Amino acid sequence: MGCSMSPPEASDRVLVCNPVSGSGDHVDDVTALAADHGFEVRTTEQGGDAKRFAREAAPEADLIAAAGGDGTLNAVVNGVAGADALETTTVAVVPAGTGNNFATNIGVQGLEHAFTVIEDGRRREIDIGTANGRVFVNSCVGGITAEASSETTTESKAELGVLAYVKNTVETLGEFDSLPLRVETAPRPNGERARAWEGEALFVLIGNCRRFTGARTAQAHVEDGLLEVTIVEDAATANLVGGAALEGLFGQESTHIVRRRTPSLAIESREESVAYSLDGEMLETETLHLETTPNALEIAVGEDYRADPDDGELWPLETPADQ
Numbered sequence: 651m652g653c654s655m656s657p658p659e660a661s662d663r664v665l666v667c668n669p670v671s672g673s674g675d676h677v678d679d680v681t682a683l684a685a686d687h688g689f690e691v692r693t694t695e696q697g698g699d700a701k702r703f704a705r706e707a708a709p710e711a712d713l714i715a716a717a718g719g720d721g722t723l724n725a726v727v728n729g730v731a732g733a734d735a736l737e738t739t740t741v742a743v744v745p746a747g748t749g750n751n752f753a754t755n756i757g758v759q760g761l762e763h764a765f766t767v768i769e770d771g772r773r774r775e776i777d778i779g780t781a782n783g784r785v786f787v788n789s790c791v792g793g794i795t796a797e798a799s800s801e802t803t804t805e806s807k808a809e810l811g812v813l814a815y816v817k818n819t820v821e822t823l824g825e826f827d828s829l830p831l832r833v834e835t836a837p838r839p840n841g842e843r844a845r846a847w848e849g850e851a852l853f854v855l856i857g858n859c860r861r862f863t864g865a866r867t868a869q870a871h872v873e874d875g876l877l878e879v880t881i882v883e884d885a886a887t888a889n890l891v892g893g894a895a896l897e898g899l900f901g902q903e904s905t906h907i908v909r910r911r912t913p914s915l916a917i918e919s920r921e922e923s924v925a926y927s928l929d930g931e932m933l934e935t936e937t938l939h940l941e942t943t944p945n946a947l948e949i950a951v952g953e954d955y956r957a958d959p960d961d962g963e964l965w966p967l968e969t970p971a972d973q
């Protein structure tokens with residue numbers, strides 16, 4: 651070999667930091683911890699940066715950490731997927747958002763703990779969801795208005811997670827416009843046939859790592875290759891506007907809830923386009939194709955992580971009316 655100059659070394663470890671997520675007071679701590687643990691830090695300046703930084707770093711980086719909330723994690727995973735580097739790049743979560751739902755689900759309990767997990771934690775390969783080519787890790791929710799999404803308060807998000815958006819949508823719209831939808835779920839590997847639901851819905855909620863109803867925990871099985879689909883039928887409007895507790899509406903016995911588990915589905919609006927929130931980021935479309943890619947994302951998890959915290963308890967409980 652000649653004596654060519656070696657190129658500047660690309661970092662094995664990159665941390666993408668959103669300085670405005672959560673209460674916005676994490677930057678100094680995150681920067682110091684990242685330096686201690688050998689990360690190159692890239693701080694976002696505007697929306698879109700997190701995905702771009704992750705896409706640029708992914709071909710060389712073994713590990714990319716997302717410091718921010720669920721939206722920042724979503725962007726980082728989309729960046730890694732966009733670089734076609736999911737098989738070679740591990741993602742880590744440094745919780746610095748408002749709700750930090752995903753971090754909690756994978757057993758990451760704070761900034762310092764996140765770095766302990768990075769050094770000593772297990773790696774798991776979890777499912778990811780894709781909606782019209784965009785990746786989501788937690789959930790995809792249709793029927794939330796963009797206004798309700800931007801106006802939902804930090805306190806409400808911290809308390810209710812994505813249901814805060816649902817609540818705010820219901821509260822900001824006195825009269826609720828339901829969505830005329832057709833939801834078609836694919837056959838399941840266990841032989842269950844493909845099925846279609848057609849009707850007026852208030853919301854349709856799809857969980858990969860987040861559960862909306864009908865089980866003890868708020869976390870879906872995240873390594874089963876299935877999405878959990880919850881359709882809230884229009885007949886529930888009266889209850890919601892009447893102030894019925896969301897927990898009641900989403901409860902096991904509710905008659906206005908349709909539940910499915912499926913590897914893929916299509917949601918078609920029979921009228922205008924519908925606003926969907928993918929881990930909190932908005933997407934508006936008439937037709938949405940969703941699928942899971944099983945075990946596609948390698949992620950650093952804490953000691954409390956369980957792929958299925960309900961230990962295999964059956965979800966959903968389907969009513970005869972669903973058949």
Ligand SMILES: Nc1ncnc2c1ncn2[C@@H]1O[C@H](COP(=O)(O)OP(=O)(O)OP(=O)(O)O)[C@@H](O)[C@H]1O
Binds near residue numbers: 670672698747
């Ligand atoms: N430097 C920045 N200035 C303004 N907005 C930014 C910046 N960096 C990222 N964003 C925006 O921040 C949003 C992501 O925030 P994120 O979801 O991570 O935090 P959060 O809303 O506080 O937490 P959570 O989602 O857990 O409730 C994205 O919509 C992105 O466009």
